[in-house]
Amino acid sequence: MSKSNGTKAKTGRRPAKAAAAPVRADGGPGGSQVSLGRLGDFVGFRLRRVQNHLSRHFATATAAEGLRSGLFSSLALIEANPGISQIALSREVGQDKSVAVAIVDDLEKLGWAERRRSTTDRRRHALYVTAAGQAKLDALFAVVDETESAVLHQLSPGEKQLLSELLDRMYAAIAGGES
Amino acid sequence: MSKSNGTKAKTGRRPAKAAAAPVRADGGPGGSQVSLGRLGDFVGFRLRRVQNHLSRHFATATAAEGLRSGLFSSLALIEANPGISQIALSREVGQDKSVAVAIVDDLEKLGWAERRRSTTDRRRHALYVTAAGQAKLDALFAVVDETESAVLHQLSPGEKQLLSELLDRMYAAIAGGES
DNA sequence: TATTGTTATACTCTATAACTATA
DNA sequence: TATAGTTATAGAGTATAACAATA
Numbered sequence: 001m002s003k004s005n006g007t008k009a010k011t012g013r014r015p016a017k018a019a020a021a022p023v024r025a026d027g028g029p030g031g032s033q034v035s036l037g038r039l040g041d042f043v044g045f046r047l048r049r050v051q052n053h054l055s056r057h058f059a060t061a062t063a064a065e066g067l068r069s070g071l072f073s074s075l076a077l078i079e080a081n082p083g084i085s086q087i088a089l090s091r092e093v094g095q096d097k098s099v100a101v102a103i104v105d106d107l108e109k110l111g112w113a114e115r116r117r118s119t120t121d122r123r124r125h126a127l128y129v130t131a132a133g134q135a136k137l138d139a140l141f142a143v144v145d146e147t148e149s150a151v152l153h154q155l156s157p158g159e160k161q162l163l164s165e166l167l168d169r170m171y172a173a174i175a176g177g178e179s
Numbered sequence: 180m181s182k183s184n185g186t187k188a189k190t191g192r193r194p195a196k197a198a199a200a201p202v203r204a205d206g207g208p209g210g211s212q213v214s215l216g217r218l219g220d221f222v223g224f225r226l227r228r229v230q231n232h233l234s235r236h237f238a239t240a241t242a243a244e245g246l247r248s249g250l251f252s253s254l255a256l257i258e259a260n261p262g263i264s265q266i267a268l269s270r271e272v273g274q275d276k277s278v279a280v281a282i283v284d285d286l287e288k289l290g291w292a293e294r295r296r297s298t299t300d301r302r303r304h305a306l307y308v309t310a311a312g313q314a315k316l317d318a319l320f321a322v323v324d325e326t327e328s329a330v331l332h333q334l335s336p337g338e339k340q341l342l343s344e345l346l347d348r349m350y351a352a353i354a355g356g357e358s
Numbered sequence: 359t360a361t362t363g364t365t366a367t368a369c370t371c372t373a374t375a376a377c378t379a380t381a
Numbered sequence: 382t383a384t385a386g387t388t389a390t391a392g393a394g395t396a397t398a399a400c401a402a403t404a
Contacts, residue, residue, distance in 0.1 A: 034256065034259075034260055034263065034267060034270075034271045035259040035260050036256070036259060037255055037256065037258055037259020037260070038255060038258070038259065038316075038320055039252060039255045039256065039259065042323055042324075042327055043327060043331060043339065043342060043343060043346070044230065044233040044234070044237075044323065044326070044327055045252070046343060046346035046347065046350065047226060047229060047230040047233065047346065048230055048234070049346075049350050049353075050226060050346055050349050050350055050353070051223065051226040051227055051230050052273060053350075053353045054223040054226065055223075055227070058223075068393080068394085069393080069394065069395095070394090073218060073224075076216055076217060076218045077213065077215070077216065077218065079216055079217070080213075080214040080215060080216025080217070080218065081213055081214050081216070084213065085362075085363090086362075086363065087361080087362060087363080088213060091213075092213045094231060095394095095395070095396085096395065096396055096397080097362075097363070097364090098363090098364075098365080098366095098395080098396075098397085099394080099395060099396085100363090101363065101364060101365085102394095102395095118362095121361095121362085121403080121404070122362095122402080122403060122404085123361065123362040123363070123402065123403045123404065124361095124362060124363080124403095125362080125363070137217075141217055144221055144223065145221075147223070148221055148222055148223055150352070151349045151352050151353060152222060152349065153352070154348055154349075154351075154352050155345060155348065155349070159345060160222065162341070162345070163222060163342070163345050164222060164225060166334060166338060166341075166342050167222070167225040167226065167228075167229055168225065169333055169334065170229050170330045170331065170333075170334070171225065171228050171229050171232075172333075173329065173330050173331075173332070173333050174228075174229070174232045174330060247370080247371085248370080248371065249371090264385070264386090265385070265386065266384080266385055266386080274371095274372070274373085275372065275373050275374080276385075276386070276387090277372080277373075277374085277386090277387075277388080277389095278371080278372060278373080279386090280386065280387060280388085281371095281372095297385095300380080300381075300384090300385080301379080301380060301381085301385095302379065302380045302381065302384065302385040302386070303380095303384095303385060303386080304385080304386070359404095360403100360404080361402100361403080361404070362401100362402085362403080362404095363400100363401090363402085363403100364399100364400080364401085364402105365398100365399090365400085365401105366397100366398090366399090366400105367396100367397085367398085367399105368395100368396090368397085368398105369394105369395085369396085369397100370393100370394085370395080370396100371392100371393085371394080371395100372391100372392090372393085372394100373390100373391090373392090373393100374389105374390085374391085374392105375388100375389090375390090375391105376387100376388085376389085376390105377386100377387080377388080377389100378385100378386085378387080378388105379384100379385085379386085379387105380383105380384085380385080380386100381382095381383080381384070381385095
């Protein structure tokens with residue numbers, strides 16, 4: 001899909017009103033023809049579009065549960081790292097530690113995870129997923145899987161693999177270098 | 180998100196001392212010993228990681244401007260679609276029309292865009308970017324370009340192209356109707 | 359003194375609903 | 382009746398600051 005967004009005078013000013021551009025941004029849900037302009041030249045825009053859909057779809061599919069944002073990924077990280085501390089959790093998710101407190105509060109209320117005071121460092125709470133949390137996690141991962149499949153099913157296995165690889169390379173550049 | 184110019188001086192007392200930069204273990208996910216577990220099996224997770232970084236980096240780089248979220252992409256879409264209506268704009272960005280109102284309010288206050296009452300449909304406001312907005316847009320696109328380059332410079336041009344193509348195919352599956 | 363967890367708080371973001379003026 | 386825009390508002394999400402317990 002070559003990014004042919006029509007004329008894209010990158011560095012210069014574009015003639016705003018001269019050309020009767022294909023605006024037409026009317027109502028029709030079937031054929032909105034809004035141009036992306038320079039925005040279409042960037043990967044970040046495409047990334048956000050797709051990711052937006054995935055997260056919204058997941059939120060909709062799990063709306064009945066009333067899950068707060070970040071709860072699922074936190075639970076998954078606790079599962080993968082039994083005994084992890086709240087501060088390590090917050091670092092991994094990229095949020096403040098106070099957010100982790102609220103999330104773990106919820107997880108405990110739901111009976112999906114539990115805090116245990118660390119024996120080696122009594123400041124810490126070691127986090128663990130409960131049996132109920134494991135079961136819920138299975139269900140939630142199923143939702144994620146389904147959500148992704150709907151978007152990825154048009155990509156061949158090789159392309160999916162390649163996509164992951166490219167994203168990992170990008171992330172490595174972030175993780176390795178400066179921020 | 181740090182709002183930079185907030186300066187919310189509440190109850191005084193600022194320690195006035197910065198942390199001693201904990202060697203590593205946090206800023207760099209590269210060396211993190213935290214396992215991703217099943218989370219690592221999904222593309223959406225990778226997508227979010229990278230996109231999170233890009234949007235945060237952009238927000239940090241433009242913190243001095245005090246731009247509200249969505250303002251940049253809205254301005255870019257107005258540039259690409261002169262005369263676009265607010266409701267079409269909100270659809271394209273994926274937000275409620277009331278959000279578009281607030282954003283365009285800001286854009287007008289900043290002198291970067293303007294509303295003109297549509298001549299054909301007097302309910303509508305046709306949106307246009309001003310000369311000042313064009314200039315600002317150039318600067319902001321430069322920031323985006325720089326932000327992306329830092330992450331993409333390890334991908335070959337062919338790989339970048341391929342990445343865009345794959346993301347577009349995914350988005351087409353979304354826009355195509357299955358939601 | 360530094361770190362973990364906690365609480366309180368403020369600010370941003372966003373959707374919903376009601377309203378107007380047009381169509 | 383339906384649509385574009387507007388306003389008011391409520392709720393979610395998140396960061397900041399201050400603090401207690403522990404290291």
